[in-house]
Amino acid sequence: MTYAIEAEGLTKRFGDTQALAGIDLAAREGTVLGVLGPNGAGKTTAVRILATLLRADTGTARVAGYDVVRDAQKVRQNVGLTGQYASVDEDLTGTQNLVLIGQLLDLPTSQAKARAAELLEWFDLTAAAGRPAKTYSGGMRRRLDLAASLVGRPAVIFLDEPTTGLDPAKREDMWDVVRSLVTDGSTVLLTTQYLEEADALADEITVIDHGQVIAHDTPDGLKRIVGGQRLEVRPADPDRLDEVRTILDAIAEAAPESPGRGVLSVPVKGDEALAAAVSRLSAAGISVTELSLHLPSLDEVFFTLTGRHTDPEEVAA
């Protein structure tokens, strides 16, 4: 198995703040590694170290097979970086931004222009190609920034919170881009505070908090580690919710909770709970509009791992 990204024991201190307290990361070639954590967990610091912008105090890292300190220039030839804050040049047009990157990557100007046009087309920016980037909307800047990181067809792509601040439709577009990059064989390291995003894109997820790895697994595996399955029931008649509560109480080992209006949710041991619930509900003559057995959401995972919920206000910021 070949790893495109391997980091061991990375630490980094800024003054009094221990940004990274010894983290390990690994991403197999051609996969998406999701690095999930709240604001200030150390995600950006880790990405900056892997992209050679910053040196770790201790620990080692290899990206695309090269050591990030000893072979920094080789790493830079093989990575693309999209920062948390779109770092496009506001006074330059979309085309000028991309052509400049192409020239810095030693493409002849004609090829740099062709590559710029190709990327602008792909990211739906052709109509805005001749306008200064300062006239772009937030979503357009993000796309231009991502395009800039792809000029050199990098094997490893770092996406540091690529969808923070984007509306849901734009976020879906960005997800499609990430999926197609991986289809083309790139390895992607994606940091995010959107649990949904890591679940949707990542092959494996590393959860970090306070500069330390607190969990690493596949999305499903992670959900399995943290808790069993949950049974969710929504009666057709909201007035019968109390009767449903009594039935669920009898078949589950914990008291039912209400994750939303008119819905009850309860942790259960196995699949037999579903059958038991169906038979008891039908015996009581309660019809349901929703009856499902599913893994816990990543928000619940995070709560179990850190004792805190992800802060919805921070996520929205």
Next chain:
Amino acid sequence: MTATLTAPAPAPTPTASTTAPNSVARTVRHAVALAKRNLIKTWRTPEQLIDVTVQPIIFLLLFVYVFGGALGGGSRHHYLQFLLPGLLAQGIAMGSVALGQNLNSDIEKGVFDRFRSLPIARSAPLVGAVLADFFRYLILCVIYIGFGYVLGFRIETNPAAAVAAVALSIAFALSFCWISVYIGMVARTSGSVQGIMFLLIFPLAFGSNVYVNPATMPGWLQAFVHVNPMSQLAGAVRGLTVGGTTGSHVGWTLLWMGILLAVFVPLALRAYRRRA
């Protein structure tokens, strides 16, 4: 101007980037591409040129018409002949401030993160910004001498010497501006770059032979005026445009350029590397 054209160098493989990651030719090419970026930015925001266009005109008008009568001992024309080369030297120092400010705000905005993640020499973005500044200094020289002519300034030597004066001024500017680059790397905000630079430039500009003949100053101050690079550049430009002692001023100016480059280029590069 492609890598392959300029690569008969010992590089054993055709892609210079893999073996000689920072060959001089590549770095120069990258710096030129980055200089073009800076020129586009200036073109889009021409108000960035105020310090090398409007400001020289204001200084000339102020010192010739407000102070010139008193300082020049009655003859405005003689004072203008004396003053203009000095103001040019001072304008070069002041014109360098914007460079550090722009670099500082580029870093703050994250634009430089992109450059740092590319396989280019670390120095390329800084060298590129300095190269682009060449045009600002050229504009400054043209405005000073052009508007000076309108006010009655006359070159008393010969055109070749005048061209040499401009060339020396711009060369000095491209050395002096590394101080601004360095301050731009270490200062926390672009506003503080300006504060620090003016703190440095004012004593150099006024403790010099730019405005008055230093013979009237106390001895200790004369000693400072004599070693001050601003005085030496002003003296050299004076000699080349209106005559008088030239050789020793040119020599001192060249020496100062060497010192500034030797000290501030490494300092600026090191500060840039350290700035996370």
